[in-house]
Amino acid sequence: xxxxxxxxxxxxxxxxxxxxxxxxxxxxxxxxxxxxxxxxxxxxxxxxxxxxxxxxxxxxxxxxxxxxxxxxxxxxxxxxxxxxxxxxxxxxxxxxxxxxxxxxxxxxxxxxxxxxxxxxxxxxxxxxxxxxxxxxxxxxxxxxxxxxxxxxxxxxxxxxxxxxxxxxx
Amino acid sequence: xxxxxxxxxxxxxxxxxxxxxxxxxxxxxxxxxxxxxxxxxxxxxxxxxxxxxxxxxxxxxxxxxxxxxxxxxxxxxxxxxxxxxxxxxxxxxxxxxxxxxxxxxxxxxxxxxxxxxxxxxxxxxxxxxxxxxxxxxxxxxxxxxxxxxxxxxxxxxxxxxxxxxxxxxxxxxxxxxxxxxxxxxxxxxxxxxxxxxxxxxxxxxxxxxxxxxxxxxxxxxxxxxxxxxxxxxxxxxxxxxxxxxxxxxxx
Numbered sequence: 530x531x532x533x534x535x536x537x538x539x540x541x542x543x544x545x546x547x548x549x550x551x552x553x554x555x556x557x558x559x560x561x562x563x564x565x566x567x568x569x570x571x572x573x574x575x576x577x578x579x580x581x582x583x584x585x586x587x588x589x590x591x592x593x594x595x596x597x598x599x600x601x602x603x604x605x606x607x608x609x610x611x612x613x614x615x616x617x618x619x620x621x622x623x624x625x626x627x628x629x630x631x632x633x634x635x636x637x638x639x640x641x642x643x644x645x646x647x648x649x650x651x652x653x654x655x656x657x658x659x660x661x662x663x664x665x666x667x668x669x670x671x672x673x674x675x676x677x678x679x680x681x682x683x684x685x686x687x688x689x690x691x692x693x694x695x696x697x698x
Numbered sequence: 699x700x701x702x703x704x705x706x707x708x709x710x711x712x713x714x715x716x717x718x719x720x721x722x723x724x725x726x727x728x729x730x731x732x733x734x735x736x737x738x739x740x741x742x743x744x745x746x747x748x749x750x751x752x753x754x755x756x757x758x759x760x761x762x763x764x765x766x767x768x769x770x771x772x773x774x775x776x777x778x779x780x781x782x783x784x785x786x787x788x789x790x791x792x793x794x795x796x797x798x799x800x801x802x803x804x805x806x807x808x809x810x811x812x813x814x815x816x817x818x819x820x821x822x823x824x825x826x827x828x829x830x831x832x833x834x835x836x837x838x839x840x841x842x843x844x845x846x847x848x849x850x851x852x853x854x855x856x857x858x859x860x861x862x863x864x865x866x867x868x869x870x871x872x873x874x875x876x877x878x879x880x881x882x883x884x885x886x887x888x889x890x891x892x893x894x895x896x897x898x899x900x901x902x903x904x905x906x907x908x909x910x911x912x913x914x915x916x917x918x919x920x921x922x923x924x925x926x927x928x929x930x931x932x933x934x935x936x937x938x939x940x941x942x943x944x945x946x947x948x949x
Contacts, residue, residue: 534767541765546756550749563765570767631748649714651749656716675706678713682741685748 642677814926829865
């Protein structure tokens, strides 16, 4: 195995963990990882030696994910509006008795918020790195993180009041 | 004492453990006086724990075969298409040039070696379905393909020289069914052995070699059967394997 291959291979477990948390479904997650690895290998010459390979691969994965989500949305004639208010309204409201586990709570988060909370919380990217991976300003990362954590808290039953406020809105 | 006000940013940075120690201490002091904020921070920390509890197991899972890096990157799709096209062109040109002054048999041989190379390019990168019948059903594989080709086939064993059998498949040839056996080394490098039944009037030949776009083929006719060994490896390596195949078939 070449250096290139082993460097990329080392990243596979973390790419899989993030993809699994992002998509929930094992096989869909591995499809995303496979697409990411293929693109990463074919564009390896574009990776700047010495820069963070993990961040580079996560950026690729993010771009693939967003493009696929966009084309899915188009296919189903759904709104691709990324306005958090719209997302909050669209996300189905949980059944409080069922919903106490982190995986289902994550699934109810708007995509943008889910990505931030996973990059920062699970993959331990710095805020700057997360901003780079997602291609947004750091201020956006912080506001999404803040909304995501508050919403997770509500979904997990930490703050039922906040959750019911959301329902009213 | 003039402290900077504690912001929402500080609370998250505190949860994520990225504040400098002095600032972290200030945030701690701030939280001691505000129970609601402290509960919020505690809940956020629990979220972190829950995330890791839920998903860290993925890190320890065996990586599925289809994600093994060397298996699918060997030639990128575009290069592979280029190789297919190149092999088609080669056959066309060679056939045309040779037409006037060589026998039809020669053209015929070139044509089937080209088909072998194309079959190699098409099937060797397959991750999920490289073969129809896998090596664990070798007896069935050899029986089935022998029956379909109407000739008794033997599958060479190349373990001694580092290649294990992946399995085989039936393919359409110019003049009836042909067989393809696939082998792979420890790094996932694949070679394919394409076997056909020769036309009745063909003669035995020595090894011939052709190569295009990184795909090399050694091919030869041996009594009733024709063999073509294809791979994206250096010519000496391919010759080494072709020789081993020939020896096993002619003990």
